[in-house]
Amino acid sequence: MKTRGVLLVMLIALLLEAGCKRQAGTAGSFFPASNQVAGWATTGEIRTFEAADLWKYIDGEAERYLKAGAQRVSTADYKFQNKIDAAVDIYTMANAEGAETIFRGEPPVDVKPIQLGDAARLSSQSLMFRKGRFLVRIVAFEESAETQQALSQLGQGIELRFGR
Amino acid sequence: MRSRCGADRRDFLKKCLTGVAVLGASGRIGLLAAAEEGAALAKSRVVVARDAMLRGTGTTVDSGRMLTLLDRAMQALFDRDNPIEPWKKLVHPGEMVGLKVNALGGRGLSSNVQLVEAICERLQEAGIKASDIVVWDRDSDEMEHVGFHVVAGGNRVQCFGTDRVDYEPELSTFGSVGSRLSKILTQRCNVLINVPVLKDHDGAGVTIALKNMYGVIHNPNKYHPNGCNPYIADLNMLPEIRSKMRLTICDASTACFEGGPGYKPEYSWKNNGLIVSQDPVALDYTGWQVIERKRAEKGLKTLEGDKRAPNYIATAADAQHRLGANDPKRIAMVEA
Numbered sequence: 001m002k003t004r005g006v007l008l009v010m011l012i013a014l015l016l017e018a019g020c021k022r023q024a025g026t027a028g029s030f031f032p033a034s035n036q037v038a039g040w041a042t043t044g045e046i047r048t049f050e051a052a053d054l055w056k057y058i059d060g061e062a063e064r065y066l067k068a069g070a071q072r073v074s075t076a077d078y079k080f081q082n083k084i085d086a087a088v089d090i091y092t093m094a095n096a097e098g099a100e101t102i103f104r105g106e107p108p109v110d111v112k113p114i115q116l117g118d119a120a121r122l123s124s125q126s127l128m129f130r131k132g133r134f135l136v137r138i139v140a141f142e143e144s145a146e147t148q149q150a151l152s153q154l155g156q157g158i159e160l161r162f163g164r
Numbered sequence: 165m166r167s168r169c170g171a172d173r174r175d176f177l178k179k180c181l182t183g184v185a186v187l188g189a190s191g192r193i194g195l196l197a198a199a200e201e202g203a204a205l206a207k208s209r210v211v212v213a214r215d216a217m218l219r220g221t222g223t224t225v226d227s228g229r230m231l232t233l234l235d236r237a238m239q240a241l242f243d244r245d246n247p248i249e250p251w252k253k254l255v256h257p258g259e260m261v262g263l264k265v266n267a268l269g270g271r272g273l274s275s276n277v278q279l280v281e282a283i284c285e286r287l288q289e290a291g292i293k294a295s296d297i298v299v300w301d302r303d304s305d306e307m308e309h310v311g312f313h314v315v316a317g318g319n320r321v322q323c324f325g326t327d328r329v330d331y332e333p334e335l336s337t338f339g340s341v342g343s344r345l346s347k348i349l350t351q352r353c354n355v356l357i358n359v360p361v362l363k364d365h366d367g368a369g370v371t372i373a374l375k376n377m378y379g380v381i382h383n384p385n386k387y388h389p390n391g392c393n394p395y396i397a398d399l400n401m402l403p404e405i406r407s408k409m410r411l412t413i414c415d416a417s418t419a420c421f422e423g424g425p426g427y428k429p430e431y432s433w434k435n436n437g438l439i440v441s442q443d444p445v446a447l448d449y450t451g452w453q454v455i456e457r458k459r460a461e462k463g464l465k466t467l468e469g470d471k472r473a474p475n476y477i478a479t480a481a482d483a484q485h486r487l488g489a490n491d492p493k494r495i496a497m498v499e500a
Contacts, residue, residue: 055385059268059378060425061366063388087270106423109462110430125429139429141271142223 037157069094099130207496208443213237218436240500251290262353272427274310339398343381362416364424368392369474373444397480445488
């Protein structure tokens with residue numbers, strides 16, 4: 001009975017440790033919570049797709065990401081001041097080269113480079129940047145005078161969390 | 165060729181009757197020549213309809229204008245003056261009609277809810293019961309995410325994903341393809357109306373009508389090598405798909421010229437149009453040309469230059485498949 005109790009405690013401790021490891025260092029922890037970036041609020045759960053399930057999220061593009069070493073993507077929806085809906089995707093690649101491969105592979109059309117992470121591009125409704133082995137894409141579903149500025153601020157909020 | 169529009173059939177018959185007259189005048193050779201000429205002239209009609217004011221002065225599609233645009237496209241396709249007549253030619257009361265939408269691109273680049281509502285309205289006016297219409301794709305959550313409201317049961321138009329009913333346990337096979345089909349396709353509809361989106365595709369080159377059938381099977385991820393060729397053509401040969409497919413209404417209100425199939429605003433444009441045809445190959449060929457024109461305008465290489473020409477279109481038209489026409493000389497493109 002006593003041995004069974006000790007085993008149970010050890011099992012619970014192991015499970016707790018595994019759970020913490022899973023949480024620490026996952027892309028989920030890079031998503032700012034509501035109002036950690038001024039005006040931006042989360043509107044749904046963070047969903048994560050591991051490499052084997054990448055196609056369930058980006059079927060048709062998954063091969064390109066996998067070839068570049070994608071390990072997983074986490075995604076979450078946001079809203080800016082109840083006006084602009086946006087989706088944030090954070091890809092975790094095996095290394096920085098993988099993030100650069102995807103970034104360079106997308107031709108710059110109607111975008112401008114901005115100072116963010118290792119490299120970044122901003123369009124009227126989207127922001128893509130890479131930092132180390134992370135690649136971030138933020139897509140806004142409404143275009144307005146505030147959209148670009150708001151996207152930049154959210155991008156900065158995410159980049160800060162990479163540094164922690 | 166599986167199906168053609170009424171006007172082309174009339175043209176063909178006219179040519180054949182002319183041939184009969186010619187036979188009387190100059191014998192058998194005249195008839196054969198006329199029949200051959202008639203066959204050569206039988207073209208797949210593809211209607212490209214646009215409305216520059218589809219969104220009015222805002223950013224979202226106006227429901228009323230979408231219905232008008234759909235009517236214009238369908239009347240041009242079926243050569244009819246009345247907006248209900250084309251639908252009465254297409255479907256019959258008692259049939260169960262599935263609208264296979266595309267919700268994979270997420271918000272911004274999925275089949276437009278206003279378009280689907282307009283189709284459902286016209287189907288009901290043509291005598292189809294609301295509960296005999298099912299709007300579907302692979303996943304209910306994805307559909308809700310892009311604005312569809314899941315409805316399963318009752319007397320309303322049904323709307324849900326294959327996740328609610330699962331795939332058939334047995335594989336359906338043709339050529340390179342072996343897949344389990346959605347039970348929505350096999351058990352819930354005997355008529356299929358394809359409602360894809362006009363998109364660039366990283367692997368296939370483009371994804372329009374034929375590629376949208378990847379959302380009908382349990383293992384689409386297996387069919388992306390070699391530009392999805394011959395998988396796309398083989399998949400569309402499955403009898404359950406081929407025998408039920410009657411029409412494609414491609415949502416080209418927002419289209420994508422690069423970086424597809426996911427939504428990337430910098431690679432998308434408000435095209436404010438629809439592309440409609442009963443020949444999915446001719447429609448894909450036409451849509452491909454629309455995408456190429458936009459790529460050229462944006463200073464991008466052709467898809468061929470980018471080493472991802474949509475070769476699956478030629479495969480779908482070849483002698484082993486005959487799913488439609490990819491030869492521009494056999495496509496009658498009509499602007500409406």
